[in-house]
Amino acid sequence: MQHFPIYLDLAGRRVVLAGGEGAALSKLRLLLKTEATITVFAPDPDAQIEAWAADGRLTLVRRTLEPGDALCAALFYAATDDEGEDARVARLARADGALVNMVDNLTGSQFITPAIVDRDPVTVAIGTEGAAPVLARRIKADLEERLSPRLGALARVAQAARGAAMALAPGRARRAFWSDWFERTGPEATDADLPGALDALLERHLSAEATPGRVDIVGAGPGDPEMLTLRARRLLHDADVVIHDALVPQEILELARREADILPMGKTGFGPSVPQAEIDAAIVEQARAGKRVVRLKSGDPGIFGRLEEELTALREAGIDHAVTPGITAASAAAASAGRALTVRGRNREIRFITAHDMKGFAENDWRGLAAPGAVTAVYMGRRAARFVQGRLLMHGAAPDTPVTVVENASRPEERTLTSTLATLAADLDEFDNAGPAVLLIGLAPAANAARTPAPSLKEHA
Secondary structure, three states, X not given: OOOOXXXXXXXXXXXXXXXXXXXXXXHHXXXXXXXXXXXXXXXXXXXXXXXXXXXXXXXXXXXXXXXXXXXXEEEEEEOOOOHHHHXXXXXXXXXXXXXXXXXXXXXXXXXXXXXXXXXXXXXXXXXXXXXXXXXXXHHHHXXXXXXOOOHHHHHHHHHHOXXXXXXXXXXXXXXXHHHHHXXXXXXHOOOOOHHHHHHHHHHHHHHOOOOOOEEEEEEOEOOOHHHOOHHHHHHHHHOOEEEEOOOOOHHHHOOOOOOOEEEEOOEOOXXXXXXXXXXXXXXXXXXXXXXXXXXXXXXXXXXXXXXHHHHHHHHHHOOEEEEEOOXXXXXXXXXXXXXXXXXXXXXXXXXXXXXXXXXXXXXXXXXXXXXXXXEEEEEOOOOOHHHHHHHHXXXXXXXXXXXXXXXXXXXXXXXXXXXXXXXXXXXXXXXXXXXXXXXXXXXXXXXXXXXXXXXXXXXXX
């Protein structure tokens, strides 16, 4: 981002513009909506500019800009419709200490004016870093159609009531009040009834009993924000607190409100981990404080996500809660590999196993997993690959059983290794993956896999 978007208070501040024709008119129509003190330098101004000057809306100086004319100006616009003159007046304005915009000259400008959707006091600014003004105008037109012309009136009434609304508890209570106003009560009231409708709404919310906290245990999916469910996105947006595990990427955490508390509490394989009892206690503590809590887990919370421990803690504490499933890593990995996890005539079941338990390597039904046609998704299997390989071969699995390892499934840094059971451990040593990986035993990637992964370090037929 080259241009940082801000809203500049221009009330009573000086804005200077050089120019008196088309470009100047366009900028002045926008600037006259502000409370700035506007001065225009133009030897031969358009009749409209003269009319604005006659009405006292701006000061018109009928000459070209000279040194010192832009002193104490917050902003300066070079809009003379002459490239050489724009460059001259821009140099003078910079020397006077003003921030300069040269119309239709991005490299010569110190700031840019965005396309604006005006629902005063609500404004939406749209910028494209000067790369696509036509696109900005198209977005503006779309927003103009979507945003009610009454939005400004609702916002003005709300602005007058902000002080009274501070009596509501911060966080969820205030958000519920404002959501009610802008989404239901306000739009249903007539303009004349708006102040009374807002007062009545505020009284109802002030007299309502405080709502207890709640916990939603939410699956963040494999890492691609577009694989979040609609419900997961809504819950993230509504959360007061987000308690997330170590594998949830920043791109998903940024979907939470900026005001929300983001608390990292997770576990890493063979690395730093927060004890489960401490996580349970934190979730309960935040909910008892009246917060709306999202416990955000990568993948699906119900698949090797210690969901049951957290549900038990919430039940024992009497906390209202719900579970929102997510796309599990095995599903994302198979989709990237262009394969189905089950196929008629090949396998009637798919087994999800973990290679580790609390005591070390986990024992499983190795004979069933080694059966011809069996498909198994192994979670947390990178460090246990040699153990899994040995157990399956010992129980009769074919050495040429295909294995696909998908690292960081669905993420931009996704990589895929195609191997066989006989060479799995050695291939993984050479693959040297660092991110979370799923082993799909019994599946090889399709030739036309849905996602094109980064080149594997070693491929086996």
